[in-house]
Amino acid sequence: MNRLFRCAVAAGLLTLLPLFPAAALSKRLPPLVHSQQVVVVVTDSWDANQGKLQAYTRDAKGWQPHGPAFDVAIGRTGSAWGLGLTGTPADGPQKREGDGRSPAGVFAIGSAFGYTGKATTGLTYQPMQSTHYCMDVPASPQYNQIVDAREVGAEAVKGSTEPMRLDLHNKGDVRYRQGFVIAHNAFNEPGHGSCIFAHLWRQPGEATAGCTAMTAAHMRTLLAWLSDEAQPRFVLLPRAQYHEYQGPWELPALTEALR
Template sequence: MNLKTLFGTFVLMILCSGAPAMATEHAIPVASQQMVLVLAESENSQTAMLYTFYRDQAHWQSHSGPVPVTLGRTGLAWGIGLHPAQIGVQKREGDGKAPAGVFYLGDAFGAGSELVTGLHYQPMTKEHYCVDVPASPLYNQTLIKTDANAELIDGSTEPMRRDLHLKDSQYNKGIFVGHNPHNQAGAGSCIFMHIWRAADKPTAGCTALDESAIDQLLAWLKADQSPVLVQLTRADYQRLRADWALPLVTVP
């Protein structure tokens, strides 16, 4: 049976045990009780700092951070998620940019049969691919390649078992990010949080962490808390903090 991981909000509702479909006017869903906040110095930054927060009686409380992460090789651009549309550079397929904005965090995935996490877990096989071919009707979906769908997956550069295909460990542990929820062709695909190559090695558009840091994040996150990723430049964080009811972080 094919295992599909769709990035649409509706599918994330299923995968995340009832995550709400609509965001509040502040961009953060009321039901979201955990936040991963990533702040970059500028839209061209290849690195950033990650903080985690939990909601306590409607107020955000600090949990951990800062933790260094790597971003896309060309920085950040506005993605499609829970936040209102923003003026500025918009994320496109192949641009090397990580998405800025607010996004649900979906299932965990990885190479092992099990993973220590409060998220639902999807073990990947050698035949799992995330489709990054804009013309494919399977664009921005993760599924098992079969004889029946091979034509629609051919050309994708995102095998989910990189350890078997590309001989690296980046996807041995990761989290699906709900970017481009309606799979709009060319708007960016296959966005994850995953293990970094190194502290000075950017990604193709994901957010990457040291393996020990992603282990801690995976163990802390819980599917029934409807966790979100908020990823912004420091300037946009300052501009949007009050409107989006974001937690206070001291920004030097």
């Protein structure tokens, strides 16, 4: 399997739209309609690089919190609208390659990955080897895909700054020891941002290049809970935008910790 993002186009993924106002987006099918699990991250503003994460599961009464909320770090320069399941609203910054912002919106959750041969999770899992890279070069035909140099050739991964075995390039780097794909830019539009993951942080609160980082304990708990069958989704929004789109997108009510 040389395309970890293949599952990002699973059932429920809608055709991406150009910039649209909230009124037009509200007429689309709600992005969580087929999902039973959602991971929500809320920040204070577009420029905040820290947030709170709350998992939710859907039962007969609707969305219910799953476990306690906890702290996460996001992109070092905050967040910006990404290419996800809702189209791209115009009321905020737009995600671009190298901007240091995490994509905001609603996204499918793709495969889990890590340094070990297997993991306790209901997600499809891919162990990372020294030959795995995520292509962050916009001109590459493999842009925004995790590839194996043994399959695509060493020349194809030239220029990528995202080896998936970070520990082999920077001794002791645990960030990709466990994680999962956030399926931003699932159609691999050049320059709109690539290689967006939930992964471990090296130090508490350390901001990222555009991913969402957390403790190893919290990641283990999330991975053990997440399941492909539940069609899980990932939501990241500044608080004001969460309240604006909560109704149209039928998002869960925020717990006290995220309000």
